[in-house]
Amino acid sequence: MIEETLAPVIYLDHNATTPIAPEVADAMEPYMRTEYGNPSSDHVLGRRARLAVEEAREQVATLIGADPEEIVFTSGGTESNNMAIRGVAAMAPESRRRIVISAVEHPATTAPSALLEASGFLVTRLPIGRSGSLDLATAAAAIGDNVSLLSVMLAQNETGALMPVAELAAAARDRGAITHTDAAQAIGKIPVSIAELKVDLLSIAGHKFYGPKGVGALYIRRGTPLSPLVVGASQERGMRPGTENVAGIVGLGTAARLAVSRLMDDHLRIAKLRDDLWKALSTKISGVIRHTPKEACLPNTLLVSFPGVLGADVLARIPQLAASTGSACHAGEYAPNATLIALGAPLDVALGAVRLSLGRATTAGEMAKAAELLADAYQTTISTNSPGPNARKGNVSK
Amino acid sequence: MIEETLAPVIYLDHNATTPIAPEVADAMEPYMRTEYGNPSSDHVLGRRARLAVEEAREQVATLIGADPEEIVFTSGGTESNNMAIRGVAAMAPESRRRIVISAVEHPATTAPSALLEASGFLVTRLPIGRSGSLDLATAAAAIGDNVSLLSVMLAQNETGALMPVAELAAAARDRGAITHTDAAQAIGKIPVSIAELKVDLLSIAGHKFYGPKGVGALYIRRGTPLSPLVVGASQERGMRPGTENVAGIVGLGTAARLAVSRLMDDHLRIAKLRDDLWKALSTKISGVIRHTPKEACLPNTLLVSFPGVLGADVLARIPQLAASTGSACHAGEYAPNATLIALGAPLDVALGAVRLSLGRATTAGEMAKAAELLADAYQTTISTNSPGPNARKGNVSK
Numbered sequence: 001m002i003e004e005t006l007a008p009v010i011y012l013d014h015n016a017t018t019p020i021a022p023e024v025a026d027a028m029e030p031y032m033r034t035e036y037g038n039p040s041s042d043h044v045l046g047r048r049a050r051l052a053v054e055e056a057r058e059q060v061a062t063l064i065g066a067d068p069e070e071i072v073f074t075s076g077g078t079e080s081n082n083m084a085i086r087g088v089a090a091m092a093p094e095s096r097r098r099i100v101i102s103a104v105e106h107p108a109t110t111a112p113s114a115l116l117e118a119s120g121f122l123v124t125r126l127p128i129g130r131s132g133s134l135d136l137a138t139a140a141a142a143i144g145d146n147v148s149l150l151s152v153m154l155a156q157n158e159t160g161a162l163m164p165v166a167e168l169a170a171a172a173r174d175r176g177a178i179t180h181t182d183a184a185q186a187i188g189k190i191p192v193s194i195a196e197l198k199v200d201l202l203s204i205a206g207h208k209f210y211g212p213k214g215v216g217a218l219y220i221r222r223g224t225p226l227s228p229l230v231v232g233a234s235q236e237r238g239m240r241p242g243t244e245n246v247a248g249i250v251g252l253g254t255a256a257r258l259a260v261s262r263l264m265d266d267h268l269r270i271a272k273l274r275d276d277l278w279k280a281l282s283t284k285i286s287g288v289i290r291h292t293p294k295e296a297c298l299p300n301t302l303l304v305s306f307p308g309v310l311g312a313d314v315l316a317r318i319p320q321l322a323a324s325t326g327s328a329c330h331a332g333e334y335a336p337n338a339t340l341i342a343l344g345a346p347l348d349v350a351l352g353a354v355r356l357s358l359g360r361a362t363t364a365g366e367m368a369k370a371a372e373l374l375a376d377a378y379q380t381t382i383s384t385n386s387p388g389p390n391a392r393k394g395n396v397s398k
Numbered sequence: 399m400i401e402e403t404l405a406p407v408i409y410l411d412h413n414a415t416t417p418i419a420p421e422v423a424d425a426m427e428p429y430m431r432t433e434y435g436n437p438s439s440d441h442v443l444g445r446r447a448r449l450a451v452e453e454a455r456e457q458v459a460t461l462i463g464a465d466p467e468e469i470v471f472t473s474g475g476t477e478s479n480n481m482a483i484r485g486v487a488a489m490a491p492e493s494r495r496r497i498v499i500s501a502v503e504h505p506a507t508t509a510p511s512a513l514l515e516a517s518g519f520l521v522t523r524l525p526i527g528r529s530g531s532l533d534l535a536t537a538a539a540a541i542g543d544n545v546s547l548l549s550v551m552l553a554q555n556e557t558g559a560l561m562p563v564a565e566l567a568a569a570a571r572d573r574g575a576i577t578h579t580d581a582a583q584a585i586g587k588i589p590v591s592i593a594e595l596k597v598d599l600l601s602i603a604g605h606k607f608y609g610p611k612g613v614g615a616l617y618i619r620r621g622t623p624l625s626p627l628v629v630g631a632s633q634e635r636g637m638r639p640g641t642e643n644v645a646g647i648v649g650l651g652t653a654a655r656l657a658v659s660r661l662m663d664d665h666l667r668i669a670k671l672r673d674d675l676w677k678a679l680s681t682k683i684s685g686v687i688r689h690t691p692k693e694a695c696l697p698n699t700l701l702v703s704f705p706g707v708l709g710a711d712v713l714a715r716i717p718q719l720a721a722s723t724g725s726a727c728h729a730g731e732y733a734p735n736a737t738l739i740a741l742g743a744p745l746d747v748a749l750g751a752v753r754l755s756l757g758r759a760t761t762a763g764e765m766a767k768a769a770e771l772l773a774d775a776y777q778t779t780i781s782t783n784s785p786g787p788n789a790r791k792g793n794v795s796k
Contacts, residue, residue: 007442009441009442009443011443013436013439013441013443013444016436016438016439016444017434017435017436017439017641018434019432019434020430020431020434022431025430025431028430032418032423032426032430032610033418033420033423034417036415036416036417036418037415037720038411038414038415038605038611040414041411041414041415041720041722042710042713042722042723043407043411043713043717043719043720043721044405044407044717044720045407045409045411045720046411046414046720075473075477075612075640075643076640076641076643077640077641078628078630078631078639078640078641079473079628079640081630082628082629082630106630106631107630107631107632107639108630108631108639108640111629111630111631111639112629112630114629115629205641207436207641212430212643212645213436213641213642213643213644213645213646214473214612214613214641214642214643214644214645214646215612215643229627229628230476230477230480230627231480231509231510231512231513232476232479232480232504232505232506232509232510233476233504233505233506233509234505241476241505241506241509242473242474242475242476242477242506243415243474243475243476243603243605243611243612244611244612245473245474245610245611245612245613245646246611246612247610247611247612248611248612248643248646312440315440315441319441319442321441322435322439322441322442322443322444323441324439324440325440
């Protein structure tokens with residue numbers, strides 16, 4: 001059925017998803033073949049599966065400095081965010097029917113928030129400046145005593161900007177609110193510690209840090225009032241019923257273990273490659289704009305805008321380079337980069353966006369090649385297309 | 399970390415979970431290694447992942463005779479049931495705040511129903527006779543014009559009894575209700591056809607028919623008013639957002655394809671083995687009770703009760719035989735078989751229950767051996783234990 005061949009690709013779309021680490025796939029393999037027990041079964045196969053799940057729980061807990069009992073496995077980041085946001089709201093007293101999020105959250109946060117809004121909650125969206133950062137004083141002022149939940153992502157998926165979650169959480173905690181952070185883009189790229197962030201809830205997505213798709217976790221601080229999203233039997237202490245995705249959970253645990261051991265090396269090496277890529281791009285392409293902040297950002301992310309073209313037109317010319325123009329989780333439609341629009345960027349800048357996100361296997365050679373390919377594709381695009389503002393708008397609507 | 403060795407086991411716990419078919423694991427392998435694209439990504443890796451997901455959707459649709467657009471992938475049977483039951487209830491008009499289920503549904507159905515009950519819905523639980531079947535006239539009479547949803551499982555997980563879902567669905571449809579069936583235990587064991595059942599919603603769990611854990615599907619008849627359980631980006635047409643579990647979905651599709659091609663052979667062969675096992679057990683053990691109906695039942699399931707002992711005590715003596723005493727999805731606690739209690743069985747009969755569920759790899763030799771092991775273990779248990787009713791009650795509460 002698959003007709004397109006898989007030629008070597010320079011993969012710069014790690015914020016969309018990462019390859020599964022070979023160690024992760026290897027760790028999962030037995031649970032795909034011989035270790036097929038149901039962790040709820042009271043026989044040798046069941047017990048072995050249960051042990052594997054509990055070992056993974058310890059590995060995920062270690063990654064963020066939590067207790068294993070505070071980790072609940074889910075089907076991924078979207079479910080974790082739904083569970084956190086709607087689970088807190090379901091338990092919120094009448095006097096706290098308000099939640100605070102940032103203006104640049106992922107749809108996995110904005111959609112549950114909109115659902116609450118439709119049911120009568122107030123939703124405050126903290127504005128983010130063009131730099132990608134958030135004014136703490138304004139934010140703190142917005143968090144009143146009527147807020148049940150603050151939910152702000154730890155790292156922005158498009159720009160890579162880090163949010164001041166620890167400071168916001170402290171302000172929210174002072175007002176008696178529960179605090180949640182979507183750490184999907186941060187885990188595995190920067191150190192993430194519950195002791196530092198002091199949030200009550202934290203979402204993890206396996207496939208963003210070399211683990212499998214379809215598995216994630218929610219950190220739930222002991223004592224946090226939270227209603228489960230899915231109900232059924234007693235798995236995950238009733239917080240997330242359904243037969244456990246044993247192989248996926250083992251994969252998530254192994255990815256967590258690798259993230260701990262590799263974090264520092266990956267961070268330094270990848271940040272340098274990203275900086276090299278920016279240097280090459282800014283030299284070759286006059287007028288290219290960098291949206292990723294110079295400080296307080298993920299090491300692997302470089303969101304740029306090419307002047308006077310559609311980012312998608314540039315990428316379409318280089319099939320051997322895999323990158324993104326919008327948020328990977330809801331692409332397929334031709335639209336400007338929604339995060340840039342939320343940050344107040346002009347439409348043409350948001351349409352010219354290309355997100356280059358590096359990973360563990362990215363090499364210096366790939367960076368040089370990527371810069372060359374992008375610069376060439378840009379030159380061809382700008383010289384063949386000369387779309388006026390109307391032509392571009394026409395493209396937007398399709 | 400895993401200390402217990404894996405000696406050869408006679409696996410008779412296929413209703414709890416099945417081994418992943420080698421063909422399924424093989425089909426998943428590329429998506430665990432090289433094909434790591436995010437189906438939402440607009441580059442070669444993304445497109446290939448998207449094609450794989452759509453091929454799997456066709457395979458699952460073919461299994462039940464549905465259109466691919468009517469299949470939504472989920473994280474498993476529990477999520478599918480939650481989505482169906484709560485999704486219909488969320489859209490139900492004020493005049494239809496009542497749902498009808500059977501008295502022997504899985505917790506993945508009873509728990510969402512109880513949640514609705516707590517929010518003001520009426521829940522009617524259709525009684526089931528000792529034979530495991532359901533009186534159609536009584537059931538039809540219970541389905542009034544105020545019912546928004548009928549949800550009855552296709553095959554009972556403990557007894558293996560088949561429920562008259564097509565007839566019930568017809569009665570419910572006549573009253574304007576939406577109809578759902580939890581087909582988790584039926585798929586892969588008996589033919590399951592939307593054209594025959596004519597239900598609006600049908601739940602599928604991958605790991606019950608040689609697919610992976612952590613993936614399932616919900617059939618949603620075109621036009622059925624249903625609110626999504628999880629909200630976020632636009633995956634699965636917005637009905638089930640979150641980055642797709644590509645490897646798991648490919649595994650589910652392959653399991654569906656195998657189920658289609660193997661169904662008849664598996665059915666006949668396994669039913670004969672099950673009947674042989676019953677013959678041997680009933681010859682060797684005087685007073686053993688069979689709960690699985692002789693007709694209208696799954697081919698692979700044999701629920702029996704050993705007289706005067708705890709089923710768990712019998713199984714504890716034969717670690718080389720993997721079977722279950724209760725519903726596998728919520729075991730770990732010592733309690734009587736809940737389905738048998740719901741069917742009106744006496745406590746001692748429900749405590750003596752052992753469920754033997756056969757599968758694709760089960761052999762005639764294993765059946766002979768299992769009967770021998772069970773009979774020996776039973777004799778040892780009955781001769782060493784002589785627990786009075788109080789001693790047994792003591793065991794129940796731990």
